[in-house]
Amino acid sequence: MAEQNETILEVKDLKTYFYTKRGVSKAVDGIDFSLKKGETLGIVGESGCGKSITSLSILRLIPTPPGKIEGGEVLFKGRDLVSLPNSEMRKIRGNEISMIFQEPMTSLNPVIPVGEQIAEAIRLHQKMNKKEARAKAVDMLKLVGIPSPEKRAKQEPFQLSGGMRQRVMIAMALSCNPEVLIADEPTTALDVTIQAQILELIKDLQAKLGMGVIMITHDLGVVAETCNTVAVMYAGNIVEHAPTQNLFDEPKHPYTRGLLASLPKINEDKEELYTIEGSVPSSYSMPQGCRFASRCPFAEAVCQQKQPELLEQPDGSKVRCWMYSDHWTGAKPQEEVFS
Amino acid sequence: ACSTNSAQSDDKEAAAEGNSTGGTLNVVRLSDATSLDPHFITDIPSANINYQKVYEGLVKPDKDFVLQPSLAKEWKVIDDTTWEFKLNEGITFHDGAPFDAEAVKATFERLLDPATASPQREKFSMIKEVKVIDPTTVQFLLEYPYAPLLSILASQEGGIISPKALAEDPEALKEKPVGTGPFVFESWKSGQEISLTRNEDYWGEKPNIDRVVFKVVPEDATRLAMIETGEAHINDQVPVTEIERIEASETMDLTRAEGLAVEFLGFNTQKAPLDDVRVRKAISHAIERESIISGVYNNVGTLANSAMSPKVFGYSENTKPAEYDLNEAKKLLKEAGAENLKISLLTSDRKERINMAEVIQSQLKGIGVEVEIQVVEYGTFIEMTNSGEHQMYISGWGNATGDGDYNQYNLFHTASHGPAGNSFYYSNSEADKMIEAAREETDENKRLEIYEEVAQIELDEAVYVPIRNYEHIAAHNKNVSGYWLNAANYLMLDGVEIAE
Amino acid sequence: MLMFILRRLVQTVPVIFGVTIVVFTIMQLVPGDPAVLLAGEGATKETIESLRVQLGLNQPLYVQYMEYVSNIFRGDFGTSLKNNQPVLDEILLRLPITLELAIFSTIITIVLGMAAGIISAVKPYSITDTVVMVIALLGISLPSFWFGLMLMYGFSVKLQIFPVAGWDSLAHIVLPAFTLGAGGAAIVARMTRSSMLEVIRQDYIRTARAKGVKERVIVYKHALRNALIPVITVVGLQFGALLGGTVLVESIFAINGLGRMIVDSIRMRDLPMVQGGVLVASLVFVAVNLLVDILYRFFNKRIELN
Amino acid sequence: MAIELNKEKPLIVTQTLDHPKQSVFGSFFSVFLENKAAVVGGLIILFYIFIAVFAPVLAPYHPHDINLDNKLMPPSTEHWMGTDDKGRDILSRILYGSRLSMGVGFAAVIFGAFFGITLGLIAGYYGKWIDSVIMRCMDVLLAFPGILLALAIVSALGPSLINVTIAVGAFSVPLFARIVRGSTLEVKQLEYIDAIRSLGAKDGTIIFKHILPNIMSPIIVQGTLRVATAILSAAGLSFLGLGAQPPSSEWGTMLSSGRDFLFSAPYIAIFPGLAIAFLVLGFNIFGDGLRDAFDPRMKK
Amino acid sequence: MKTLEEKKILLEVSNLKQYFSVKKDSIFQPKAYVKAVDGISFVVNEGETLSIVGESGCGKSTTGRAILRLDDPTDGKVLYAGKNIVELSKKEMRELRGDLQVIFQDPFASLNPRQTIKQILGEAMTIQKSVPKPKQRDRMIELLNLVGLPGEALDRYPHEFSGGQRQRIGIARALAVDPKLIICDEAVSALDVSIQAQILNLLKKLQKQFKLTFLFISHDLSVVRYISDRVMVMYLGKIVEISDKKDLFDAPLHPYTKALLSSIPVPNPSVKNERILLKGDVPSPINPPSGCRFHTRCPFATDRCKTDEPELRELRENHFVSCHYAEELFSPEPLLPATTK
Numbered sequence A: 001m002a003e004q005n006e007t008i009l010e011v012k013d014l015k016t017y018f019y020t021k022r023g024v025s026k027a028v029d030g031i032d033f034s035l036k037k038g039e040t041l042g043i044v045g046e047s048g049c050g051k052s053i054t055s056l057s058i059l060r061l062i063p064t065p066p067g068k069i070e071g072g073e074v075l076f077k078g079r080d081l082v083s084l085p086n087s088e089m090r091k092i093r094g095n096e097i098s099m100i101f102q103e104p105m106t107s108l109n110p111v112i113p114v115g116e117q118i119a120e121a122i123r124l125h126q127k128m129n130k131k132e133a134r135a136k137a138v139d140m141l142k143l144v145g146i147p148s149p150e151k152r153a154k155q156e157p158f159q160l161s162g163g164m165r166q167r168v169m170i171a172m173a174l175s176c177n178p179e180v181l182i183a184d185e186p187t188t189a190l191d192v193t194i195q196a197q198i199l200e201l202i203k204d205l206q207a208k209l210g211m212g213v214i215m216i217t218h219d220l221g222v223v224a225e226t227c228n229t230v231a232v233m234y235a236g237n238i239v240e241h242a243p244t245q246n247l248f249d250e251p252k253h254p255y256t257r258g259l260l261a262s263l264p265k266i267n268e269d270k271e272e273l274y275t276i277e278g279s280v281p282s283s284y285s286m287p288q289g290c291r292f293a294s295r296c297p298f299a300e301a302v303c304q305q306k307q308p309e310l311l312e313q314p315d316g317s318k319v320r321c322w323m324y325s326d327h328w329t330g331a332k333p334q335e336e337v338f339s
Numbered sequence B: 001a002c003s004t005n006s007a008q009s010d011d012k013e014a015a016a017e018g019n020s021t022g023g024t025l026n027v028v029r030l031s032d033a034t035s036l037d038p039h040f041i042t043d044i045p046s047a048n049i050n051y052q053k054v055y056e057g058l059v060k061p062d063k064d065f066v067l068q069p070s071l072a073k074e075w076k077v078i079d080d081t082t083w084e085f086k087l088n089e090g091i092t093f094h095d096g097a098p099f100d101a102e103a104v105k106a107t108f109e110r111l112l113d114p115a116t117a118s119p120q121r122e123k124f125s126m127i128k129e130v131k132v133i134d135p136t137t138v139q140f141l142l143e144y145p146y147a148p149l150l151s152i153l154a155s156q157e158g159g160i161i162s163p164k165a166l167a168e169d170p171e172a173l174k175e176k177p178v179g180t181g182p183f184v185f186e187s188w189k190s191g192q193e194i195s196l197t198r199n200e201d202y203w204g205e206k207p208n209i210d211r212v213v214f215k216v217v218p219e220d221a222t223r224l225a226m227i228e229t230g231e232a233h234i235n236d237q238v239p240v241t242e243i244e245r246i247e248a249s250e251t252m253d254l255t256r257a258e259g260l261a262v263e264f265l266g267f268n269t270q271k272a273p274l275d276d277v278r279v280r281k282a283i284s285h286a287i288e289r290e291s292i293i294s295g296v297y298n299n300v301g302t303l304a305n306s307a308m309s310p311k312v313f314g315y316s317e318n319t320k321p322a323e324y325d326l327n328e329a330k331k332l333l334k335e336a337g338a339e340n341l342k343i344s345l346l347t348s349d350r351k352e353r354i355n356m357a358e359v360i361q362s363q364l365k366g367i368g369v370e371v372e373i374q375v376v377e378y379g380t381f382i383e384m385t386n387s388g389e390h391q392m393y394i395s396g397w398g399n400a401t402g403d404g405d406y407n408q409y410n411l412f413h414t415a416s417h418g419p420a421g422n423s424f425y426y427s428n429s430e431a432d433k434m435i436e437a438a439r440e441e442t443d444e445n446k447r448l449e450i451y452e453e454v455a456q457i458e459l460d461e462a463v464y465v466p467i468r469n470y471e472h473i474a475a476h477n478k479n480v481s482g483y484w485l486n487a488a489n490y491l492m493l494d495g496v497e498i499a500e
Numbered sequence C: 001m002l003m004f005i006l007r008r009l010v011q012t013v014p015v016i017f018g019v020t021i022v023v024f025t026i027m028q029l030v031p032g033d034p035a036v037l038l039a040g041e042g043a044t045k046e047t048i049e050s051l052r053v054q055l056g057l058n059q060p061l062y063v064q065y066m067e068y069v070s071n072i073f074r075g076d077f078g079t080s081l082k083n084n085q086p087v088l089d090e091i092l093l094r095l096p097i098t099l100e101l102a103i104f105s106t107i108i109t110i111v112l113g114m115a116a117g118i119i120s121a122v123k124p125y126s127i128t129d130t131v132v133m134v135i136a137l138l139g140i141s142l143p144s145f146w147f148g149l150m151l152m153y154g155f156s157v158k159l160q161i162f163p164v165a166g167w168d169s170l171a172h173i174v175l176p177a178f179t180l181g182a183g184g185a186a187i188v189a190r191m192t193r194s195s196m197l198e199v200i201r202q203d204y205i206r207t208a209r210a211k212g213v214k215e216r217v218i219v220y221k222h223a224l225r226n227a228l229i230p231v232i233t234v235v236g237l238q239f240g241a242l243l244g245g246t247v248l249v250e251s252i253f254a255i256n257g258l259g260r261m262i263v264d265s266i267r268m269r270d271l272p273m274v275q276g277g278v279l280v281a282s283l284v285f286v287a288v289n290l291l292v293d294i295l296y297r298f299f300n301k302r303i304e305l306n
Numbered sequence D: 001m002a003i004e005l006n007k008e009k010p011l012i013v014t015q016t017l018d019h020p021k022q023s024v025f026g027s028f029f030s031v032f033l034e035n036k037a038a039v040v041g042g043l044i045i046l047f048y049i050f051i052a053v054f055a056p057v058l059a060p061y062h063p064h065d066i067n068l069d070n071k072l073m074p075p076s077t078e079h080w081m082g083t084d085d086k087g088r089d090i091l092s093r094i095l096y097g098s099r100l101s102m103g104v105g106f107a108a109v110i111f112g113a114f115f116g117i118t119l120g121l122i123a124g125y126y127g128k129w130i131d132s133v134i135m136r137c138m139d140v141l142l143a144f145p146g147i148l149l150a151l152a153i154v155s156a157l158g159p160s161l162i163n164v165t166i167a168v169g170a171f172s173v174p175l176f177a178r179i180v181r182g183s184t185l186e187v188k189q190l191e192y193i194d195a196i197r198s199l200g201a202k203d204g205t206i207i208f209k210h211i212l213p214n215i216m217s218p219i220i221v222q223g224t225l226r227v228a229t230a231i232l233s234a235a236g237l238s239f240l241g242l243g244a245q246p247p248s249s250e251w252g253t254m255l256s257s258g259r260d261f262l263f264s265a266p267y268i269a270i271f272p273g274l275a276i277a278f279l280v281l282g283f284n285i286f287g288d289g290l291r292d293a294f295d296p297r298m299k300k
Numbered sequence E: 001m002k003t004l005e006e007k008k009i010l011l012e013v014s015n016l017k018q019y020f021s022v023k024k025d026s027i028f029q030p031k032a033y034v035k036a037v038d039g040i041s042f043v044v045n046e047g048e049t050l051s052i053v054g055e056s057g058c059g060k061s062t063t064g065r066a067i068l069r070l071d072d073p074t075d076g077k078v079l080y081a082g083k084n085i086v087e088l089s090k091k092e093m094r095e096l097r098g099d100l101q102v103i104f105q106d107p108f109a110s111l112n113p114r115q116t117i118k119q120i121l122g123e124a125m126t127i128q129k130s131v132p133k134p135k136q137r138d139r140m141i142e143l144l145n146l147v148g149l150p151g152e153a154l155d156r157y158p159h160e161f162s163g164g165q166r167q168r169i170g171i172a173r174a175l176a177v178d179p180k181l182i183i184c185d186e187a188v189s190a191l192d193v194s195i196q197a198q199i200l201n202l203l204k205k206l207q208k209q210f211k212l213t214f215l216f217i218s219h220d221l222s223v224v225r226y227i228s229d230r231v232m233v234m235y236l237g238k239i240v241e242i243s244d245k246k247d248l249f250d251a252p253l254h255p256y257t258k259a260l261l262s263s264i265p266v267p268n269p270s271v272k273n274e275r276i277l278l279k280g281d282v283p284s285p286i287n288p289p290s291g292c293r294f295h296t297r298c299p300f301a302t303d304r305c306k307t308d309e310p311e312l313r314e315l316r317e318n319h320f321v322s323c324h325y326a327e328e329l330f331s332p333e334p335l336l337p338a339t340t341k
């Protein structure tokens, strides 16, 4: 089935909990999504909603203890990564699924020359000797647009600027032609002009190499520019999952709508911004109903009682909201709120 | 009393088995020498290297501290102020220079020359001139009659130095002694060890051993452990508390020798409240001296009855210190009107002395005298006593010459206040006169009488509380024998043997 | 790099000057008169006075200090009051011994400490870790002089494996070096462990994992190199504690080193020797710190950027 | 669809406070109490403090009572830890000695901390040449290896417990100064310091009200660990005969006199040695625990 | 929007320079400086919001800090109400500080964790004597309500609040002394969008209510567009462009501004803007490029740009730019489509 739909990665009901002294933090609490070949999936959401934990769970890089994948499957080309032995998992990491992290300043080993760090990944997964791997590393640096790559390969991370380090990270991630690239906020730490360079680079390389990309970000602008589909996360859940165009044109979940409304925009003048009142529930004590209910301007009784399912919509998007179910009374007219 | 080595007879037997000559003797000691020039040495560890090993004097004391011929064959007192010595012939110094009357003259002239600035000069200040009569005869002309002359000549300061070395580089003598003794200086690794080798041309009986090395091992426990394991042979500075352990050990033995020195509790007689004889007496009555000997000194040494030990000329059995009598003590304090006394007790940082101070502190508590112990290192101790800042203090008097004059004049004469030795700041014109008289008296019995009398005066005036006559102890591994300690605490190696 | 070394050298100069001032000042606080001690029991006032003049003790303080420093620059540390030897000779005689002891102890500190630290860090919170860390805690809590005596009692007197004291063979070195190195090893072990655990948390370790690197390689290649950087500094500082520790250990094991010389000289109030000894010990420490700094920079080039 | 703001909605909606009210120390203590080692360390220290306070009640004998007939007695029911070479009860001496040994440790650290903190705050806050001068002076003090500085000071001032305290304290001045300076620099660049500066607060207010309270944790941790080191250093100096004077029952002094009996009556040295080691251990684990409790990264 | 006719100058910065000396690698090297701010001049009018934008390290915060005299500037004048702040004594400056306040970026670092909210606000009032002691408590509650917090917050510690709430407390503290000018240094950068919107609205409301003047420092151009009246763009310690907001966003004159604007990802997939990608990274401020500092990354740079430093010129009314070729590059058409459909 994976081959037919060209779905390479499928996450089903993934749950990752943290067991701490303060209690159990349900950081990721039942996530479903799938990624097709050549597709870019955006995951957006506010800080702490579980974006990073989701991506780390896929590669089983959760710090254990206190973290633990409590349930669900991560099907990569039909194999469940959650139950794979460690040695098998290592073969996949960096080879078939790679990852780029948010902090280019701290994500590279400070005492190892960058070329060697790339070569290490190559040698781990491809039958190459040291010299070949090094040559390939230089090629990769060239590919991500680092000038004089031979020289740079011998340098240590502190000698490179933030943008260059992020390019190195990308080179490393792509060195084994992965089928899936997970980019966890790859540009948040960078200046806009550099961010533009990096995003452009990822787009180019994806087109060239044809991998599936999971782009994690909190910047809706980045999503709009790079992604085919978007998953919006809120408090450990996906609340809306839709093709990018649909999501921006016609956001369905009240949270998504509020989010878009509260965003000041570069190409638009507004006197006042919409605000989402209240705050995210603590991941240690999630309400039993809809997690957004306490902040939702339309919430009805049912929202407080039971969590809604992720409901498929006619336009192909999915949304986790009672509003789109038969239980909805529609007592509060929504037009008064947003338009 | 005869001070033979208690272990000697056993050792002799061991030695008699015949496997005994040669070898290197390792002696471990607390501290390093400071100088090896007899005219500048002021401490025992330095003197011990030279004495009767590298240097010899005209005369030497035997085991009973009776003076015997050494470099001098014989001597006579020509008149009160003229002494004549006949020297042995055929003796050469380690550097090849011959020993003769000129050598004797050269040695003493250097010592007495103010330019030399020898700290020992004072001791020999009665010598006006050393006169060479012929190569084997020498005369000492004195300023005033001085009965104990022989005893100072027998001390380590009286060692005869090679005139050649003196003429060439007297400074070098500090590091490289040149004498006539049975051992030749070999090397000195500062802070670590000094080694001597056997003098193959020695004029007397040659030592059995090839070499002797004096090693510095500051830690008491370590020194003893080295003896126990056989890493070293002799340790002549043993804590008295280790006696039982040494005696019980299978590999160690103990050597004991009566000493010349006396340890006492002194009073600064010019400092209130100790300027009141009643207070001093009260304290004297309150100190239970016997328990100090057994408790602190583990019965090493004997109870002293004056500032002179039995080995010193001038000692008398008849002198009587204050009896232990708390009621009398309390009565005296009351009389003196001294209540709630607070007195400081100064001592140097020697362990036994500190212990003794603590015991005295606890004993005086019994008569309501609060004692504050002040422990200072030796240099400060000397300074404080020299400047009279102290109240009570614990000290010892070495009696280096073994003669009563060295004891009485330095300790009690008014002229000796301060650095010279009278740290009691005691001043009694009657006593002064008696001490002076004894000094000039040539009749030994009369001298003895005078000393007995003056010593009792000092005790009656409670200038000090005599505590202990020294006894020197050394530990050795059972494979050594034949060495002895002389009364001035010098290690004597003339008969030493190492068994394999 | 050369520039860095040069600059560090230049920075060291005022420190050395400061050290001479402190040493000199402290020695001035010593109560009493060294001349009196030197002259010995029963010396006359004239003897003492002439000694004072001879030793320059009658000069005003700052003159004495200037004299002192300029002499040091000429390699003249004065002469011992005790035995009239040039202080520098006395020091040079002992310094190699102390350095030898210090180096052996440092080796013990490093090898033992790092090994224990790594063993602990690889399996944190395991039984091995707990045992190693409890031993390490004891290591820093035991008084070293006491520990040394216990070792001597056990290994020399009772078991007779090692000689009691002295400094002649390799066997002589074992116990003192261990006594001296044990505390440092404990500290290094703890430091290595916490540094390792800290490094393991870093983002770049996660990056290495995401590449599919094996845990063992992560520990020894990616983590250890970074973790050892702060440990270098600790080893450097430990060297100072170690030099200080020689004071006790050299006394216990009768080693004729600088530390014991200082203690003995203090006891004798041999001022020039104390001054010289403390000064040289400090200079050695300053030099070691310089070396450590250079090593540190060599291993951690980022330092300049912060 | 264009999104417009609903004009009827109030502009400011009062926020609700959803965290339960908690004090700074409450959370600290809960973290601390979870660190078992630290609690053990704390209990050890409390135990020693208890001993020190109640020594006169607990001690079976007076610590200075000499009884030469009873000397060098091995541990027995009468003397649990035996008697020393003057027949004094070792247990009683150790009990009383806790006052001195801990006193030296605390006093030295307070002394060192006082100067170190002051200098470190000044250097860190004012920076520039003041910083350079102070820190160069601290470098000079740090250039003395180990206890050599303390040794030199004690040898100059003369042996006594007070001088040992001063010396050991002086030796830790630069350590505190460095830590305080580092933390000050760290806190100084925090925005609330700039905020209070831009309100016009005086330097004194900023330093003592805003910086000092916020750098207390490393100071307390360092202080605790330094107490351990101070006790050991003081014992070392006593071992060299430069410490407390007789008949004091300071543990280092006891140990020093006990070493002569290490082979014949080892209990004389073993008990004070253990007393020191145990107390130092207590401070060390307590300090470690504090560090963990203060370290935000440890808060899971 | 404000009309600009009746503008009154509140703050005038002229030729402000701030150099920080950097550690040298060698004693032989000449002293090196980070020229964080290198001779900038601008005015802030009463009641307006002037924003400073630019990439990280271009000297935005440094400018703000120099105005507040948190760091003493190397050179230049800062005239506030006719007085040169730079020359004031410590005491005079303390008195003036009530007028100038600051709100910072990091909601976690901007409040003393050991003080309760009451102490934080009380201290501000006491230092500036803005409110007498007995009335302080009432005023505090009033302030808290103003920023949308309940009065019960007074007895709590900062760690008991969320990031947005802390930011509100920071604002309350600034307001406690009745300031005229508030410098907001990245005041909303650390916040999530939904919280960011709340704070932005709050700031706007307060400005209206109390006639406040804002110097708003940010690197987020969308936020700047929302909040500002005028915008100043900085690059490597220099002003490259300064103008009314609309003018700047609709018709930027400097190539850097254009590139910056085009780099912002727009949260609308249907907008495909033509992007000017800049080469390379921002050069080091220790050895800034000669001539026009932007020439190393400028797609239009000529040889002249390498040598001649451009002046800040007024090309349109209230629109200043420092580029030699601004006229030629100037396009009447806005580069960005103004609004969504």
Ligand SMILES: Nc1ncnc2c1ncn2[C@@H]1O[C@H](COP(=O)(O)OP(=O)(O)OP(=O)(O)O)[C@@H](O)[C@H]1O
Pocket: A018, A020, A025, A026, A027, A028, A045, A046, A047, A048, A049, A050, A051, A052, A053, A054, A063, A066, A067, A218, A283, D300
């Ligand atoms: N080590 C951990 N221990 C306990 N809880 C954790 C741990 N790591 C993460 N969490 C919890 O998991 C939740 C999700 O964290 P995650 O890092 O995935 O957020 P995020 O969406 O990536 O946020 P950001 O945008 O800030 O990176 C958080 O609420 C956090 O409390």
Ligand SMILES: Nc1ncnc2c1ncn2[C@@H]1O[C@H](COP(=O)(O)OP(=O)(O)OP(=O)(O)O)[C@@H](O)[C@H]1O
Pocket: E020, E021, E034, E035, E036, E054, E055, E056, E057, E058, E059, E060, E061, E062, E063, E219, E285
């Ligand atoms: N105290 C200082 N010492 C040395 N250099 C400094 C100091 N403060 C700032 N700088 C340097 O000055 C330059 C400008 O810094 P500034 O903080 O003003 O930038 P910014 O525009 O606010 O950047 P960001 O957006 O990252 O906050 C930077 O290169 C910075 O490294």
Ligand SMILES: [Mg+2]
Pocket: A051, A052, A053, A184, A185
């Ligand atoms: Mg994240």
Ligand SMILES: [Mg+2]
Pocket: E060, E061, E062, E185, E186
């Ligand atoms: Mg800034």
